[in-house]
Amino acid sequence: MTRNDLCWCGSGRKYKKCHLSFDEKIKNIPLDILKGQVRPPKSIIKNDIDIEGIRKSSTINNAALDLVGANIKVGIDTETLNQLAHNFIIEQGGIPACLNFEGYPKSICISINDVVCHGIPSKKTILKDGDIVNVDITTILDGYYADASRMFIVGKASVEAETLVRVAKECMELGIAAIKPWGFLGDIGAAVEAHAHAHGYSVVTELGGHGVGKQFHEEPFVPHTGEKNTGMLLVPGMVLTVEPMINIGKYKVIVDRKDNWTVYTKDHSLSAQWEKTLLITEDGVEALSE
Numbered sequence: 001m002t003r004n005d006l007c008w009c010g011s012g013r014k015y016k017k018c019h020l021s022f023d024e025k026i027k028n029i030p031l032d033i034l035k036g037q038v039r040p041p042k043s044i045i046k047n048d049i050d051i052e053g054i055r056k057s058s059t060i061n062n063a064a065l066d067l068v069g070a071n072i073k074v075g076i077d078t079e080t081l082n083q084l085a086h087n088f089i090i091e092q093g094g095i096p097a098c099l100n101f102e103g104y105p106k107s108i109c110i111s112i113n114d115v116v117c118h119g120i121p122s123k124k125t126i127l128k129d130g131d132i133v134n135v136d137i138t139t140i141l142d143g144y145y146a147d148a149s150r151m152f153i154v155g156k157a158s159v160e161a162e163t164l165v166r167v168a169k170e171c172m173e174l175g176i177a178a179i180k181p182w183g184f185l186g187d188i189g190a191a192v193e194a195h196a197h198a199h200g201y202s203v204v205t206e207l208g209g210h211g212v213g214k215q216f217h218e219e220p221f222v223p224h225t226g227e228k229n230t231g232m233l234l235v236p237g238m239v240l241t242v243e244p245m246i247n248i249g250k251y252k253v254i255v256d257r258k259d260n261w262t263v264y265t266k267d268h269s270l271s272a273q274w275e276k277t278l279l280i281t282e283d284g285v286e287a288l289s290e
Contacts, residue, residue, distance in 0.1 A: 011047035038232040044211050044219050045237040053144035058289035060092045061139040061146040072152045074129050078110040082121035097138035109136040116245050116253050116263040116271045129155035134273050146289040149275040167199045168246040168272035175242045179285045183234050189226025192244045202251035209241035212277050236282045243275030
């Protein structure tokens with residue numbers, strides 16, 4: 001590619017004014033710093049058009065989470081919350097990404113207490129006083145995805161449950177704080193794992209974060225355990241989620257054999273998760289969907 005060719009990222013700009021310096025920086029990173037770790041494929045680097053698309057989708061996704069959060073209360077069934085989010089996303093011109101994804105039957109995931117993720121909303125599932133609830137929403141707008149989840153405490157929960165929800169959020173925040181342009185993917189998991197273990201909690205290892213863009217799950221897989229200075233190089237233009245699943249008990253999980261979706265803690269201990277979609281910038285990180 002010459003300096004005056006159109007850039008490989010699809011921005012429509014000349015290479016010399018777009019990703020030339022980016023490519024030179026990656027090429028010139030000393031091998032003793034890379035230590036054999038993985039350079040990100042160009043296919044996952046987002047241009048300005050992509051980023052704006054994800055940002056617009058995130059605006060709808062964030063508002064859908066706000067709407068669900070405003071209606072969560074003791075006595076409401078989770079299907080009603082699902083319909084609220086579904087209708088709102090459609091009204092805004094978006095598509096609920098979860099609906100019919102690999103056979104998933106609802107538009108959002110609602111996971112309660114010992115459900116780690118992928119809880120299926122139902123008229124029969126009524127929220128009770130003391131429940132801790134994860135609501136996970138993914139929106140598609142004009143082909144771009146946005147993904148986030150939040151925890152909600154219904155009524156008055158136990159101190160044990162409240163502490164787990166707080167620490168799980170801190171784990172996510174510390175994982176995000178560990179993201180540095182030209183740092184490494186393993187830095188995220190190292191930060192999450194250290195904080196969880198310091199509180200006596202475990203981190204689910206079978207599930208993790210992922211890249212975000214024009215597909216539901218893109219590269220890279222984002223583990224929430226790991227070692228600093230290992231894994232894929234993190235560079236400006238990457239968009240990914242940090243979404244640690246933190247258990248009071250052991251880290252192992254099981255999938256419901258009846259619905260093939262709902263993931264429980266194997267020991268039925270409480271679990272909590274927070275998630276944001278994040279853009280890596282030249283200066284740090286920007287939360288898009290949260």
